[in-house]
Amino acid sequence: xxxxxxxxxxxxxxxxxxxxxxxxxxxxxxxxxxxxxxxxxxxxxxxxxxxxxxxxxxxxxxxxxxxxxxxxxxxxxxxxxxxxxxxxxxxxxxxxxxxxxxxxxxxxxxxxxxxxxxxxxxxxxxxxxxxxxxxxxxxxxxxxxxxxxxxxxxxxxxxxxxxxxxxxxxxxxxxxxxxxxxxxxxxxxxxxxxxxxxxxxxxxxxxxxxxxxxxxxxxxxxxxxxxxxxxxxxxxxxxxxxxxxxxxxxxxxxxxxxxxxxxxxxxxxxxxxxxxxxxxxxxxxxxxxxxxxxxxxxxxx
Ligand code: G3I
Numbered sequence: 648x649x650x651x652x653x654x655x656x657x658x659x660x661x662x663x664x665x666x667x668x669x670x671x672x673x674x675x676x677x678x679x680x681x682x683x684x685x686x687x688x689x690x691x692x693x694x695x696x697x698x699x700x701x702x703x704x705x706x707x708x709x710x711x712x713x714x715x716x717x718x719x720x721x722x723x724x725x726x727x728x729x730x731x732x733x734x735x736x737x738x739x740x741x742x743x744x745x746x747x748x749x750x751x752x753x754x755x756x757x758x759x760x761x762x763x764x765x766x767x768x769x770x771x772x773x774x775x776x777x778x779x780x781x782x783x784x785x786x787x788x789x790x791x792x793x794x795x796x797x798x799x800x801x802x803x804x805x806x807x808x809x810x811x812x813x814x815x816x817x818x819x820x821x822x823x824x825x826x827x828x829x830x831x832x833x834x835x836x837x838x839x840x841x842x843x844x845x846x847x848x849x850x851x852x853x854x855x856x857x858x859x860x861x862x863x864x865x866x867x868x869x870x871x872x873x874x875x876x877x878x879x880x881x882x883x884x885x886x887x888x889x890x891x892x893x894x895x896x897x898x899x900x901x902x903x904x905x906x907x908x909x910x911x912x913x914x915x916x917x918x919x920x921x922x923x924x925x926x927x928x929x930x931x932x933x934x935x936x937x938x939x940x941x942x943x944x945x946x947x948x
Pocket of ligand 1: 733773818850879919
């Protein structure tokens with residue numbers, strides 16, 4: 648293949664990018680997006696603060712715009728994210744207990760229902776585990792409603808959109824460590840008890856090296872009977888950037904249940920990481936060495 652999406656498709660994978668819908672009027676941006684990617688995810692527009700700015704008042708303008716762009720261009724859509732401790736609307740930040748639990752589950756139901764049939768995979772719950780060595784849940788207003796809030800969210804999402812793959816998504820899970828093991832144990836428990844979960848997203852916001860057991864970590868999750876996806880890939884600029892991009896791509900291709908890779912933006916200038924220059928296209932829209940490394944890896948073998 649001569650594009651990321653074509654080369655990935657030959658290997659049975661998708662290749663996606665996070666999109667800021669405000670940039671869909673930027674010709675250079677859309678040109679790259681439509682040429683190279685066959686999956687999109689909203690960088691912000693499907694989050695709780697964007698979709699339910701006032702309790703019970705839902706706004707889907709940005710998300711609908713992205714879905715319609717995807718449909719018109721043969722792209723699938725990842726939904727991001729139904730519940731997260733960050734980017735909550737102010738009204739939810741100030742809630743607790745059963746009122747928050749009910750509001751959160753209602754949010755899942757309403758948003759997943761609105762987009763029913765349009766979403767390939769939903770990040771149902773994002774970043775619910777703590778960093779560091781505890782392997783425990785992150786403290787948050789949602790966690791304080793009870794440890795079962797995650798499974799309640801997955802059950803509500805399944806009921807609302809039975810056709811969407813339901814994912815748990817997190818970062819700092821790039822190898823076998825306390826945090827990824829905490830998530831692993833949750834997924835194993837969910838599978839054992841029949842809680843509906845289909846996939847785990849590995850954000851993969853990476854620095855200047857990659858954990859040696861990155862692929863082994865993906866594989867142990869796949870062995871639980873879930874798909875795995877690289878969901879927010881970006882890599883610190885430097886002499887290792889292209890190699891790390893290639894290694895992540897190779898790891899996904901080596902794990903049968905790794906269904907696709909999403910990079911968290913298009914050009915370096917579109918990235919939340921600013922001067923890290925962490926993406927595949929430079930600020931002028933030119934392909935970087937990292938791009939060629941990913942493409943060559945997708946085409947190898
Ligand atoms: O839209 C407002 C604008 O009106 C206002 O003037 C401006 C002033 O700060 O803020 C704008 O909103 C910003 C928004 O991005 C859109 O640009 C928010 O402040 C800013 O916080 C927000 O950042 C996003 C961040 O999530 C929020 O936590 C990033 O774009 C987005 O890339 C980032 O994505 C997250 C994933 O969802 C989850 N995993 C980590 C990843 C990177 O942080």
